[in-house]
Amino acid sequence: MTLKKNFNNLKIHFIGIGGIGISGLAKYLKAQGAEITGSDIAEGSATKYLRSMGVPITIPHSQDALKDQDLVIHSAIIKPDNIEILQAAKKGIPVLSRKEALEFILGNKRVFSICGAHGKSTTSAMLSAIFPHFGAIIGADTKEYGSNVREIESQNIVFEADESDKSFLNSNPYCAIVTNAEPEHMESYNYDLDIFYDAYKQFLSSACKCCINIEDPFLATLNLEAIKLSPSEDIKNISYILRDDEPYTQFELRDLGAFEVWGFGEHTALNASLAILAASPELSIQTIRDNLKNFKGIKKRFDILQKGRLTLIDDYAHHPTEIKATLDAVKIYSNLKGQNKIIVIWQPHKYSRLLDNLEGFQKCFEQNCDELIILPVWKAGEKEVLIDMKKLFNQYRPIFVDKIHKQGNQIALLSQNKIIKTIEEGIAVGLGAGDITYQLRGEK
Structure with missing residues (x-):
């Protein structure tokens, strides 16, 4: 069957729905109008939250969880012999891994896709704060709205892309934002730097626009049209303050004036600057400056x-x-x-x-x-x-x-x-x- 892309009333079952990545997709697609069910081996905070939203969840995995769904999406740890995978095959229900599903989910969206070895979750959450009218799927819970997903229906989405399994190549970036490209997760690239860097080149070349940190050794070598941030030249007068014992970094960016963002460190100013520059064609600088203050950090990051x-x-x-x-x-x-x-x-x-x-x-x-x-x-x-x-x-x-x-x-x-x-x-x-x-x- 050919799956429709508007998601409205599309019945989707998630195997391993308790994981942060899969639960994020489930929350997001529910907001787009899909009918969601799910299963996992044990109850957790994500399954409890989804239940509170009216999502039927089966614990543990059971073939009875598969009824008349249009699509099954499963997490990376689910094996081919999973009882629900086998039942879906019997029923003729299409099955996609999370990596495969991204192309289907994001294929008709205007995606601001953020990747990099370090700082991608923080940069994604900062950009989501700047774009409160966008949907968002982030790899960690942002304290701004207490979730890893901004569950609103929108053609635009802030998406934290993952290079660890090459799934960032399926994220359909309208705007590709790369914080850095330090080699990590090399097992996914056969421990071959050429394969690793070619993946980043493919990611960037697939986007309509790019925003990159050109003081990264690899990104500095690329000859592409992009918004290029040079932290040592573009970010000035960094200072730090405590307000109610909460950390804030203040800095000036190019000729755009002063900004303030939650967190400490030069890397915090760098992440915020990438988010600001990526958003600058979309919103006024003053709106960006004001919205950035809504960022209050993310869980497990400082x-x-x-x-x-x-x-x-x-x-x-x-x-x-x-x-x-x-x-x-x-x-x-x-x-x-x-x-x-x-x-x-x-x-x-x-x-x-x-x-x-x-x-x-x-x-x-x-x-x-x-x-x-x-x-x-x-x-x-x-x-x-x-x-x-x-x-x-x-x-x-x-x-x-x-x-x-x-x-x-x-x-x-x-x-x-x-x-x-x-x-x-x-x-x-x-x-x-x-x-x-x-x-x-x-x-x-």
């Missing part, structure tokens, strides 16, 4: 969980470049608050990433880290690899623990289920893309 004698920050940084930028921002925050001790709690994410970037990880804690606490590597489905972490990071005299747990306003460090130390004051920042975010919140 996410201030607690203020007081012990300030607690959760950050998704899981690559050396990201960790260094986050710790630079924490140092600014520390100086302004007068809390001098910075305690870093690091949960390495994936053995492959740790080994591929080992030298960078060994150096990224050299500044702005007074005490380093290291959790076990979050495997993310990978097989365990024996790594002598004590030897590799010995210069920091780190504390190795099995887990952490929030107890009141303190953080307990546990080894073999025994508390070996309690963090009671200073600024503690958790770094990682695994379950450290739940440990910091006392949810695990």
Whole structure:
């Protein structure tokens, strides 16, 4: 069958609907008029939210979840032998992976598509704040509207594109925005830099207009018509302030005047500048300046969980470049608050990433880290690899623990289920893309 593109009353079933990527598509398509159902192996915050919206959800997966749907979309982790995939085949219902579905979903939309190894979630959320009348699908919950999706019907959409599985090539960019192109997720590109960079070239060439950071070594080599940001030349007079203990960066951009945005760091000004320049042909500069103030950060990115004698920050940084930028921002925050001790709690994410970037990880804690606490590597489905972490990071005299747990306003460090130390004051920042975010919140 040929699927219609207006989505109105189209019946779509999502397998793995509890994941942030798939739930985002489900929320967005519901806002476009589609009839949504879904399933997952367990209940979670996303499934509970979707239920509250009237979406029927089956827990766990069951062939009974497939009735008369027009289309099935599944997350990347769903296997071909999934009971619902097999049932869809029996019923003759088309099945698309999330990656395949993007082309179908975004194919007739005017997409502002943001990608890059670092900063894409933040830049996407900033651009969504600037365009409150656009739909949005972001890879993290923005605090502006408490979701990773702005659920409105619109021909325009801000979309966080993902280069990790090449799905950004299916995002149909009207405007392609690239924060940087540092090699990451190289397993998706056969560890071949030519293939990796060719994908970025393809992404940019498919857009009507582009906005790029030309101080990225690869992006600087491209000969293409684009809005080109040179941070060192275009961004001036960066300063930082605290307002109600919340961080704000102030800066001037080219001849456009002064701007203020939530967050700390030169990378924050860079991300905001890309969003501003991408939006400048669409809105007046004053409207952009005003709307940008609606950005209040996103979950797990410099996410201030607690203020007081012990300030607690959760950050998704899981690559050396990201960790260094986050710790630079924490140092600014520390100086302004007068809390001098910075305690870093690091949960390495994936053995492959740790080994591929080992030298960078060994150096990224050299500044702005007074005490380093290291959790076990979050495997993310990978097989365990024996790594002598004590030897590799010995210069920091780190504390190795099995887990952490929030107890009141303190953080307990546990080894073999025994508390070996309690963090009671200073600024503690958790770094990682695994379950450290739940440990910091006392949810695990």
